[in-house]
Amino acid sequence: METFSLLAQGFAVALTPTTLALAVAGCIIGTMVGALPGLGPSNGVAILIPLAFSLGLDATEALILMTSVYYGAMYRGRISSILLNIPGDEPALMTTLDGYPMARDGRASDALVLSGVASFVGALLATFGLMLLAPVLARVAYLFGPAEYFALYLLAFSTLGGIASDNQRKAALAACMGLAIAMIGLDNSTGMSRFTGGNLHLMDGVDFLVAIVGLFAVSEVFIFIESHGRSSAIGVKLESITIPFKDIVNTFGTMLRSTVIGFVAGILPGAGASLGSFLAYMSEKAWVRDNSQFGKGDPRGVAAPEAGNKAAAGGALVPMLTLGVPGSRTTAVLLALLMTLNITPGPLQFTERPEVVWGLMAALLIANIVLLILNVPMVRIFVKVLSVPPWILLPGACMVSFVGIYSLSGSYFDLVLMIVFGLLGYFLRKLHVPTVPIILGILLGNHMEDSLRRAMVISGGDWKYLFQSGISIGFWIAAIIGFVAPVFLRRFLKTPTPHTT
Amino acid sequence: MSDRLFGLIVLIGSVAYFMAAASIPTGFLVDPVGPKLFPRLVSGLAALCALLILIRPDAEPDWPGTGTWLRLLLALAVLVAYAYTLKPLGFLIPTAVASGVLSFQIRSRLLPAVLTGLGLSVGLFILFRFVLGLSLFAIPRTWMS
Structure with a gap:
């Protein structure tokens, strides 16, 4: 019951004409940004954070705008998967397996509507899961001391590096690079400058927004120019839209199963939406009796990954909100958003600023309802209007990122630093060094060092203190397993290749 | 080759970072860890990773023409x-x-x-x-x- 009253309070914050307008605008912008292969949800949010900040939106409004953009881009990913056989973002990859064959068989509209409904079911139920689970976890997290937090940060790095990358040494190196960058600036406890080289701009440290926009969005410009927009896709024509009630009823069980799997996968640090859709698809294929049509246009193969990846996106918010530890690329970006708004996620938020936490949850529900309306009855208009070609969208996104960063600080220094990060991002991506651990390092570096130092103050310099409580031992063990196990599991987690036409 | 070069650059960078940590001024009120240790741990680990990348490089990436x-x-x-x-x-x-x-x-x-x-x-x-x-x-x- 407490949950309901808190949620009602959240809706009171989130349901004003302004915020509703922001939600609709966010959903449309997100859908546009998500259209460009490679740009995807996390980049879309990253580019827009500086703008939202300089607009002077308050915390709830900014959160609603950004979650709408995020979910808009997530919903969009499937459209190009189904119509073009090109995943709009990484989580939508699995949707190409059955979505595109369905579209080729003349059932494009069925696939789009079905995947829209599946997305809605997954996202909605995951939001309810988040509401039930997050307060409980927050109560547990309340007991964590600095030693537990230090181990938890380590766990986040090791699982993210272990699962999200195919080379452990490079993932670990990326985390170290991020942590090293985080050290630049004034030391919190002594007030002395570190690694600034006497540069005044660096005294406040490297702004994580500059790093995120550079590493994610600007590097995308270089990658895109290199590939020369090599996306010669054969599109499928979209006939009139009808709602395939039969398919929706038949796949309802699939959606529910996939939601549970996706949600659990999302809670695991490092996993995120891609793993959610992958596991949902694979287990659905294993679950059903007759799976001969999988990969040839089975509606269940469309519903499973879509419900799974939206549920995982909701699940990934659980550790981010309760512990302040993001488990994936997009939640890292959302954490950056919260930190920009001067909100440090963690158990304290649930008691100190419930309006932000519950406002966010209400925002998730609103965004999903808006997107269901935009994506089911209006999908036809959407597909037509929003096919902005990359040679307009990419320069546009690039200019928006520049203006956003510029309006934050008004200094050339940050713009040039952003380009440097973009260049770094380009080379790292060519060398298959994951960039997400770098962002995580920059975001968490100071917290991680602080928790280590506070733990040592408490123990008087005794290192054994880090391994004393049951919780921290658990985290240490999980960290080691999370980093090492993927080496052995990698063979089993191979993504089936989408077929070529 | 690319990985070797990358590993070498990172190795040099992390050693430089480690050395630079020595010149961080410590204030009067110092906790048991101080402002130098964490950067040193991080750069030490980075150096180790760089060394491993140097020893076992991945296949050459697809560089543009x-x-x-x-x-x-x-x-x-x-x-x-x-x-x-x-x-x-x-x-x-x-x-x-x-x-x-x-x-x-x-x-x-x-x-x-x-x-x-x-x-x-x-x-x-x-x-x-x-x-x-x-x-x-x-x-x-x-x-x-």
Whole structure:
């Protein structure tokens, strides 16, 4: 019951004409940004954070705008998967397996509507899961001391590096690079400058927004120019839209199963939406009796990954909100958003600023309802209007990122630093060094060092203190397993290749 | 080869970082860990990773050819120039040029690129200035007086 009253309070914050307008605008912008292969949800949010900040939106409004953009881009990913056989973002990859064959068989509209409904079911139920689970976890997290937090940060790095990358040494190196960058600036406890080289701009440290926009969005410009927009896709024509009630009823069980799997996968640090859709698809294929049509246009193969990846996106918010530890690329970006708004996620938020936490949850529900309306009855208009070609969208996104960063600080220094990060991002991506651990390092570096130092103050310099409580031992063990196990599991987690036409 | 070079650069960088940590001034009130240890741990671990990458490099990545390198270099030059001209020259001109060039680099057709540049420059200005209310200047401020 407490949950309901808190949620009602959240809706009171989130349901004003302004915020509703922001939600609709966010959903449309997100859908546009998500259209460009490679740009995807996390980049879309990253580019827009500086703008939202300089607009002077308050915390709830900014959160609603950004979650709408995020979910808009997530919903969009499937459209190009189904119509073009090109995943709009990484989580939508699995949707190409059955979505595109369905579209080729003349059932494009069925696939789009079905995947829209599946997305809605997954996202909605995951939001309810988040509401039930997050307060409980927050109560547990309340007991964590600095030693537990230090181990938890380590766990986040090791699982993210272990699962999200195919080379452990490079993932670990990326985390170290991020942590090293985080050290630049004034030391919190002594007030002395570190690694600034006497540069005044660096005294406040490297702004994580500059790093995120550079590493994610600007590097995308270089990658895109290199590939020369090599996306010669054969599109499928979209006939009139009808709602395939039969398919929706038949796949309802699939959606529910996939939601549970996706949600659990999302809670695991490092996993995120891609793993959610992958596991949902694979287990659905294993679950059903007759799976001969999988990969040839089975509606269940469309519903499973879509419900799974939206549920995982909701699940990934659980550790981010309760512990302040993001488990994936997009939640890292959302954490950056919260930190920009001067909100440090963690158990304290649930008691100190419930309006932000519950406002966010209400925002998730609103965004999903808006997107269901935009994506089911209006999908036809959407597909037509929003096919902005990359040679307009990419320069546009690039200019928006520049203006956003510029309006934050008004200094050339940050713009040039952003380009440097973009260049770094380009080379790292060519060398298959994951960039997400770098962002995580920059975001968490100071917290991680602080928790280590506070733990040592408490123990008087005794290192054994880090391994004393049951919780921290658990985290240490999980960290080691999370980093090492993927080496052995990698063979089993191979993504089936989408077929070529 | 690329991985070896990368590993070497990172190794040198992390050793330099480790050394630089020595010169961090410690204040009077020092906790048991102090401001030097964590950076040293991080750079030590980075050096270890770099060494492992040096010893066991991955397969050579797919580097672009000379022509593409030149285009990437041009894109880089455009972005840097954009960063430095945004303030003195106002929003419209640098944005039109930069987005036009980037557009041309993605799809090598002149007219669409010119139109993209002009359209984005004017459209984004209207959006930023009048809808979102950011303080941007359309043209160089010296022209206005």
